[in-house]
Amino acid sequence: MSVIRINRSVLQHLLGCRYSSTVIRHEEEYTATPNYPPILDISYKKTRERKTDALYEEIKAVKTVEEKQIKLNMPRYYGYKSYLLYEDKCDYNNLALTQHVTRTHLITNETLPEFYSGINVDEVTNKLKAKIEEAVSIEIDGYQRLHDIRNEDITEAQIEDIISNSFCKQINRIIVNELYTNYSHLKEAQIDWNPRIESSWFVGGMNIPDYIRKSREGSEWRKQFLDDPFDRLMFYIGSPNLALRSKLPLKPIIPHSDSENPDLKVPEFKFDPRVVGITSEQKHIANIPGFWPGDPHKFSLLSFHKRGHIHRNEKYNDPQDNKEAIHRQGILASFGWLQAQANYLGFNTFNDLTYPLVTQTIVTSGKIWSFYAYQLNTIRFCERFYTENPKRNICWALPEMKLFETVENGKVVGFNDEVVKNILKFYMNPPENRLGVNLTPYLSSEEKLSADYKDDEKRQWIEEVYKYVASNRPRHRLSYEVYDWEKIYKIDNKTRFMDKRLRPFELFQNPYRRKLNERFIRYIPRKFREHLKRYQGRFEKDFWP
Template sequence: MLILRQSNKLRACINASNNRCLATKVQPAAQTNNNSEYTDEPQYPEIQDVSFKARKVREKEDWYKEIEEVPTVEEKLIKINMPRYYGYKVFKLTDEKLPYNCLPAIQHYTRTIFENADENIAPEALQKINIFVEAAKSDVQDALEFAHEYYKHKYPNTSDIDPQVMERTFTQLIVEQINRVLINTLAADISYLNEVDVDYNPRHEAFWFVGGIDPPKNVVKSKKGHSWQKEMANDSVDRPIQYNGTPYLALRHKYQLPTFKSDIDSENMELAKTIPRFNYDPRTLGFVPAYQHGTNVPGFWPGARNGFGCISYQSRAVMNIRPASFGEVDFKEALHAHGIQTSYAWLLAQANYNGFNTFSELTYPMNTQTIVTNGKDWSFYEYQLNTLLVHSRHIDDNPRVNFCRGTKEYQLYQEFNDAGKCIGFNDQVLQRLVQFYINVPTIQRNSAELQPYLDTEVKHVADHKNVDKREFLEKTFKHMTSNRPRHLAVPEIYLWEKIYKIDHNTRPIDPKRRYFEVGVNPWKRTMDQHQKEYIPRACRPEGPKSKKKFKPTYYP
């Protein structure tokens, strides 16, 4: 019986092998009509570098690809923050701090070429502008005098008020009045002004990664201690940058402003090499790191109809606290740096709402106009965003550059006399203002061109048909954007622990409970590593006896 069973198994194996042989012989003849499956020459998979450095690069590229394939705006922003439960260790740029000699650093962080704008407006444009200037001049002067009188009446004693607060309050009044006058005067002839959204003190935030930064000493020392990382010890590192700012006022429209630089100028490797390099750690300039999630907020929520910025009025109150010892040259450079960072951040946040981000490159340029003022002194900037890739190798290899062109400072008026009248009104400032307002946004793009990395049907969280998924993603996105503290406090090592437990092992009997004692790295905790929301028995969809105790999560 044993011999018979073995012979049956052997016969079955022989028949199976014969069938496989016949299949391999017949299959090509049956599929000769499908020529796409055959090639004249054999094709082999790409031979990949298996070194540690190459594998790390591929892991990053795979993550960037995952972010690119996420369907909606909000989910992309959540996906970028997924690796960090406590947020990234970001370096904050704000409109309240401009360190000494910061222009090269800001140009490096934003990959921007700065150019001085022509002092004189083109004659063919000046004739039209002067017509509007004459129509608006008297109303603008009245608006200035009204703002001055209102401020003087409301704050009769300013000795106890902080100079920056005083300036922001007074400038807010002037900016709002001038914007009102210009829109009312120009709207009859410049029709797009009837369609703009005006944001007062909006929230402008942007998050991106910057490469080309020298590694800290502890990172170099750590890598040199491992044989597989020795060669990477001195490689430059990326630093996450977060900009937070609050302009006085911003105007948005549904169409884009026209560009002022051609594609040839925007993609020039030789020009890219002229951008200043600031390889030092941002802390050398005084930027303090802090843990928070990366947020991109252009002053409105995703899905707004008017999604492209036209004009923003930025504060220069920070210039009041700059020491005079910094000098006049650095004072001017700081203003230019401020114009660059605010323009770049606003456009980057708008780009995020169209599916692009610091890892997904722009497919078309974006433009905006920025005014930096304290009510009396005015500077004007035009910015063109061509690229978002400033991290890792892109800081050296990316041929695209961004452009900013700015003017010198202008004084709108000299002073107000005792009667409250405006003395020494400068028509040049009003000409520049009118020039910005009559720059009509005309560029229209279809949905596929405008948002190539978003899904064709589900572009925002609100488009999801699954109610639970929609509510979960909206709640997660808004909580992340609010930057409220997480349920668990940010871990820290107390000074006595650093001395007595890490640097000097003088407490061997103490129970080992802290994360650095049990081999746990809290910074590797991801956003989805938390206790899920409990469903009470009475509220379970399948009934009170259901074992589904927790609500599902829908992280991208």
């Protein structure tokens, strides 16, 4: 048996080191006052709130615009159940719902807000009056438009929209050509013709749907949350006649802090949106303000919208409802455009704005004009924050105004200068830089867009996935469906108990809970693998945020 001998001095040195390190470690852990870990409420509601807060922080920490939009869609492979809000489809009694889902306080006055009083337009109005009268005479009366209205089934609403679209372009051409030398923001502005505007956001404060209530009633521990609010995803779809964008934002009409004024009332709409004709569909979250990320002109100036949809409501024969329908369109068009722009700046429905955004909206048929100034102060009013968030969005609206009475023998009768003055005030309102304000606080300082990544493979992958999600094209395989005979014989009346259980509802599975990244990895054929690194293998890499 061999004996290992250790030098006594070495042993003492080792023991001394161990003892001294222990003493140092205990001294570092000691504090004059006790520091206890936080006591967390482990109830279901509070635990869920902590999880959602962690998710919101994850979304906030994502670097680029495209990745944030992908991250918002991660929980749903087939998209969310979305309530579709079309700009040109307004059913009866929709104004209260629109104000609720956009959290907008509506102010109706005879004149524009005091903010515009410092803009002098009298001299320019006198210069442009003759040119605008000529445009009215040609577009309204002199142009036959045989190539536009040759279809025998064309409706009066469609004819009015065609005239509105053409007339807005002429008005824009006349005014920009006159003012661009003295107003640099018009010279540099980007003009979009019939752009695609889509916007998505979550809204709380409504009664829960019946199917959610039934699911809660079926579980003992969820009965106590039976009447808790439920988020709904709103999906706005619109396309203005034309829109002007700039590199800098418009000045706020009122200070951001004034949006917390309790006097700014917003009507509450507790019912399901389907009761006023809103339809629903499975869609991915998409926020597209008429351009793709990376365009330097990312702030709104002005947009023109058509109003032919009013003719579809003539069956109600209700002038008051027609006024409300135009107000609804002005609010929804303004909010939808600004909310999509806010997402391109790094904000989203869970991470609120840090400064206000402003836009100007005109709804016109060519003859009748409605003017709206809109200030977006908040976009976070989902279930968690609907009652907590005191901020309100504000819309200033003018009553309908006629540009002219009629056109007789090529001459305009009853021309209204006030309409031209209001249009000019919108054009002559210059944007300016927000001094001391970080316009993109939630985007990375180095990579704000996917184009900023140096890795070609990652950049291309993010761009492809983002645009596919934003397109909302249907999947190559149809989504899951419960057939009518299954609903009757297997769910409502359990008469097929001998059948083998193969369907998701029989296995207590919810296929709509499938996440966006739960998909097969794309295979790369051998002939395309030569330039790839050996360790990558036969499958494409994923770059999920």
